[in-house]
Each structure stands twice: as structure tokens, then as C-alpha cells.
Amino acid sequence: MSAFKRVQQWATFARTWHVFDCKWQDPYDSAQVIKKYLMGLHKPIYHPTNDCGDVVVCINSRDIALRGDEWRKRAYFHHTGYPGGASWTLAWELHNKDPTMIIRKAIYRSMKGNLQRRHTMERLFIFPGEDVPQDIMQNVTNQIRQLRLVPTRLDHIPEEEVQKYPKVMDYPQDYVLK
């Protein structure tokens, strides 16, 4: 490596597009990771006034997983501005209305409230399912690693695989499975 090329860096300020699969992920933990890519905190050239944030495409936001009974307990507050205009929406209600809203709000709230935040959020795309428009998907060059392993459900394993699995015992004839 010549002395001149020692410090050469190609495409340092280029925007990279990342894809993140939200399936079975905690939105509040994932927000900390996604935020890092949106703000450019994962680059050594980061500076608060430096426009080095990347684009993140979140897919499968319909399949996020909340901890414990948070679907029933977590409430999202909204106020219309008029007297008596306060409303509290439970997480499951909000998710039924708009499956992208919980992850969007989680990422929005994970960032510090300043003038840049709304512009940073413009670089975030969230899709409830796997079908992403071609003009967005063709830019994606990187996948962000999921925080948690997606568990395999028993009813998604093929029948013959389940039958082949070694059994410890057979249920008695008079045993009632719940």
C-alpha cells in the first residue's frame, strides 16, 4: 500500500440501505439498534452536525413481539388539543389499527428530541409484511442482524419430521390433552 493510498477511503459519505427483519423482535430493543444506523452512530466519522445517517427498511413489522403482557398493559397517549381530547390506546389496539406504528414510535422515542429527529425518521421505511416495493428493495445492500433468534413453531415443522423425532413416552389412552 503506497503512502498516498494509506488514508484513501472510497464512498465514505455514501448512504447505505439496510434491511431489518422485525419478526419476533422486541421493538424497544430493536429501536436502539435501528437508531444507531439511522443516525450514523455506527460510522467512525460520526458527528452530530454531519449528515452521515443511513436508510433502514424494516420488514415484517406485523410480527413484532412484546414482552410479558405488554400488549394489554402498554398504553399510547394522544391529545387532540381540545378539552377532553385525551385518549389512551392500548398496544394491541394500536397494532390492529396500524401494524407499523409501534415500531415507528419506539424508534422515534429512542432518539433525542431535536430538530434533526423528524428528518432522520424520513429515512426509515416500515412495511407490515415482506412485500417491499422494488424501487426500495433494489437499493438494499446490507442486513442488520436480528437481536433474537426466531423460534420455530411446532405446527410449522413438517409432519414427517415431527413423527421422526424420538419420543420419551406415549400418552395413555385415557389421557385428555388440553
Add this chain to the structure above:
Amino acid sequence: MVFLSIANWVRSRGPDEIWRKRRVFKLAAHYIGRRRNCYSVAVRNVHRALVYATKARQLKKQDMIDLWNTRITAACEQHNITYYTLKEGLDRSNIMLDRKSLSDLAAWEPRTFECLAAVAKQKIDYDGFIDGTDRKQPTGVNLNLKDVMLEAWLKENKK
């Protein structure tokens, strides 16, 4: 000697009042409106500005340290090493670089930083030091960061 009464009754505080005020007005020269023209308003704002300036001397240093930490952490992630491991490895190899130098290297000379990360990793490996900070989240795979040698693997398989 302390004057308790007479000195406080005197309204004029000496002949050089104009010079005393001029000192304040000079500091308020870039303000707008009454804040720069009225002494009683100007002096309050100048006083507040000086308090801010005093506090900011510490904050500026703290902000720079935060920025260096962010940059070093970002560069460490690119080389599959945590900031803690890097520091431990460099300290053990007797490379005493501070946060400012490390972040400068990370931003402007990424190849140099890569070498430093490799040195730290190798030293940690020799010493048998185990970094447990990357094992907070269960990933389902028993992943040890020092075993992840993606770049080396890619180079090997290229041939």
C-alpha cells in the same frame, strides 16, 4: 475597614461610572434591542452569558469525550471487538493511546485502527482474556466474537 452606612447612602459610586458601564456594554455589543442599550438590562444578560461561558468550558470537554467514545465504539464494531476489549488489549500490549488519538485514527486512518484492533485481539487471545460484555442477549447461537473472522474467511475462500 468596612463602611456600614455612609458608603451605601451615596448614590454615585465614584467618578468612573461611565468606564464601569462601558466594560459591560462592550460585552453586550452583539445583543439586540434594549439588551445592548440599557445598562440595567445589559448587565443582567452579560452576567448570565458569563455564567454560561464558565459552565461551557467543562461541557465542551465532556462533549468531545462523548464524541470520541461514539466514534471509537463505531470503529470497534466494524472489527468485531468491543471498546472494552480494545482498551484492555492495547493496555496489555503497552500501547498507551488516549481516546482522542484513537478516534482520530478511527476516522482518518481506518487501516491503522484496523491494525490496532488486530493487535488488541491477538494480545487478548494470547492472554486468554474473555470479554463477557457481548453476551447479554441470547442469540440462540453460541457466538464468540473472537471466532468471527468473516474477512479472513472470505479471503481464504476467494482463492
